Amino acid sequence: MQLQGEVDFQHQIRPILANHCFRCHGPDEQARKADLRLDLRPDQSIFPEILTRIHHASPDELMPPPAAKKPLLSSHKKVLKQWVREGGVYTEHWAFIQPKVFPLPKTKQSSWLRNDLDRFILSSLEGQGLKPSVEAGRHRLI
Template identity: 40%
Template sequence: MKTRIHLLLVIVFFVSSLSAKEGEISYNRDIRPILSNHCFSCHGLDEEHRKAKLRLDVREEAIMSRDGIQAIAPESIEDSESWMRIISDDEDDVMPPPETHKSLTSEEKKLVKQWIEEGAPYEGHWAFSTPKKAEVPKVNGTKNPIDAFIQDRLKKEGLTVSPSAEKETLLRRVYLDLTGLPPTLEELDAFITDQSPNAWEKVIDDLMNRIAYGEHMARFWLDLARYADTHGLHLDNERSMWLYRDWVVKAFNQNLPFDEFTRWQLAGDLLP
């Protein structure tokens, strides 16, 4: 689980930082968030609050012709009523309506326009899509596949790799990343004087085998799960949720596989 989570964080950060260019529009990455923030509340799944009987979250309905009018006409901006509403200056026609206090930024409009011109392709939810292994770019001087992707992108953008950080800086970064604590002076001196080729690997192995590693990593998960040791009120007479907190810490420290980690939280009381 340790490797998967760190790799996932790096990939998510890297992918989310990419700006869409010609031919690189992704519905899930670029378009769905725009429609979700500005359109789905009135033109989405909720039938009770749906306006004009129009759904934009389902492609078949979004491109459907209604009396000769299409909300989204693939490859045709001029025939896409939703686009004409987005760029309209008429308060009675513009979408989203003025009373919502929402409007698309110029960059968001550019993305939507490009998406429609490219055929307005939709994508299923990422969780139900089979992962595709990307071909690692051939870049000289890289130590791992992630560096290859990053350096390949930097080259395309006309950028260069930043110089290597000093050993003191590297050590502080990895300590804070993995345990949330800075290194001691003794630990810093030991790393600086260690000239072995695997000095860095030894530091990482040591940190990931510390109890503090699980405690630090568990914080991020527990925050997402809305965990708290207290209600902050009179309901604190009996508190037993700390068992879950300690279990999450233990799961990280024991490197519990992510699928098992998830399964136990969803159905732990039903497992043998």
């Protein structure tokens, strides 16, 4: 079964790894097993092994192990499989991504502008053939 669209690491994969894998394969050195960290971008060569282990019939080889009492749902396994098929891309949390500075768009009606954000709004309106509404009076805003 193919899932709809591309797998989103932050919204679909990271929660699975955090809830089922990070306890033994996360940042805690003392708790880490098999010298494997899944909270960081791992070497993609381990992905086939991960897929084998999450589907393994033997309880000794199955991940997460039955003793952890956090089995993966079949939906988790499907999304992990698709993610690996798509290249197993890890993306950083938005808080760690440096913001991009975009050039300010050119607009026709500069008298309406009060700040740089207005340029983006006005540019979008103009692109759709629209004009800004007349400014509401103070008594209407209250």
